[in-house]
Amino acid sequence: MPKPPQAAPLTRVAPHDEAMVEAVIDWFVAEARDLPWRRADCTPWGVLVSEIMLQQTPVARVEPVWREWMLRWPTPAALAESTQADAVRAWGRLGYPRRAQRLWECARVIVERHGGDVPGADPDLGEAELLALPGIGDYTAAAVRAFAFGERAVVLDTNIRRVIGRAWHGQALPAAHLTKRERDFAAALVPEVATEAVAWSAGSMELGALVCTARVARCEECPLATECVWLAAGKPGLEEAPKRTQAWHGSDRQVRGRVLAVLREASAPVNVTGLAVLEDVEPGQLDRCIGSLVDDRLIALVDEQKGAYALG
DNA sequence: AATTCGGGGTC
DNA sequence: GACCCAGAATT
Structure with a gap:
């Protein structure tokens, strides 16, 4: 494995951790789903749209809507020329319609401020430019930088938090709020080489979605099974659930x-x-x-x- | 740090 | 029925 450049990471990662990260990357290369927004011909706009749609919404429900959306509005300019009402209507039943509203606003800002090109490629300003767009927060900004532009970014979604929490810390489920401590740990695991960093982000996310799932983890299929602290401890902590779900009916x-x-x-x-x-x-x-x-x-x-x- | 914001598949 | 899902914005 080639040595990373001189710029040392803030936190040294042990060889043991690197081996686990590589195991996830290898697993991902073999098992990744063929999703349309992962294809080589998918534009940054396509990636951005997918990320907004995927906020709190499962892949299976997003995919058909994403396909229609991209056929109708293949560029930010195309969406910007349409109306918010059309965007909300095309959003269908994906939920959180404010996302459709913000995505439409996002398209307009991209046209006005960035000449119609999705920002984020710039190594210095990319993060800030994305965060300045409506509907884009920490997760989505990092995801676009990684998956649309191939840059090294600390992508931290609920899947990755769960995978790291279990495999490295033995925790069944991530805490309600992300702490600086947790973010720093996750950042230290991200490989220095951009292509590997992207593969780790996509791979650990996919692992959380397909194998290391919230309810019934399929540990027998997991590339981290032999290293996982949580599995070694007997997978504790799944039964406790004082989460207090919000009432839905009549709300x-x-x-x-x-x-x-x-x-x-x-x-x-x-x-x-x-x-x-x-x-x-x-x-x-x-x-x-x-x-x-x-x-x-x-x-x-x-x-x-x-x-x-x-x-x- | 706590709330609000949809909707549907799954266990 | 409860739970969960590639979170963000507001207070």
Whole structure:
């Protein structure tokens, strides 16, 4: 293995750790899914769109929507020339429609500020330029730098956090909040050579998605099985789960979704408050949800006379 | 640091 | 039914 350049990493990684990282990379080369946004002909825009869609949404649900989206809006400029309403409508049932709104805004900013090219390739400014875009946070900025531009970046999503937590620390599930300590440890594991760094990021993410899954880990298939601290300890900590899930049925979140679903399907403005499909919703809650959707600029009152709303 | 923000597959 | 998913933005 070639020696990395003089620039030493902040934290030295033991040969043992390097071997584990390489094991994940080798596994990924053999087992990676053939996803469209991983193909060599996928543009940075395609990668960016996939990353936004994949925020809190599984691959299986994203893939068909991503394909349609890329056929319709193959470039940031194409999306920027369309309307937010079209973007939200094409988003379909992926959830968190504010992502569609931000992606549309993101396309406009890319056109205005970056001449229509997705930023992020610059080794110095890339990170900051991406973080400045709507809907792009720490994870997505790093992911675009790595997967769209092949740069070394510290990609840290829920999958990678779980893999590192288990294999290196023996923890079943990552903590609710990312600490500097955890980030520093993850950063130290990222290989210095960019191509390997990208392979590690994609590979550890894929390992978390396919093998080292949250509920039932398939350790017999894992390339880290012989080294995994968590497996050696007998896979403790999965039973405890005082996470307190947020109620869904009847929540504002659900009602907002139902209102938006009506307006997505409609070809003309709709008086939402008089709708049969929303009869079971308390008037107060319905008004509150409509109000918050208006505040978010996801919908707008377009016919005051009729009290009719449409997608913003 | 805690909340809010969708929706559906899976166990 | 509870849980989980390539998180981000706001307070």
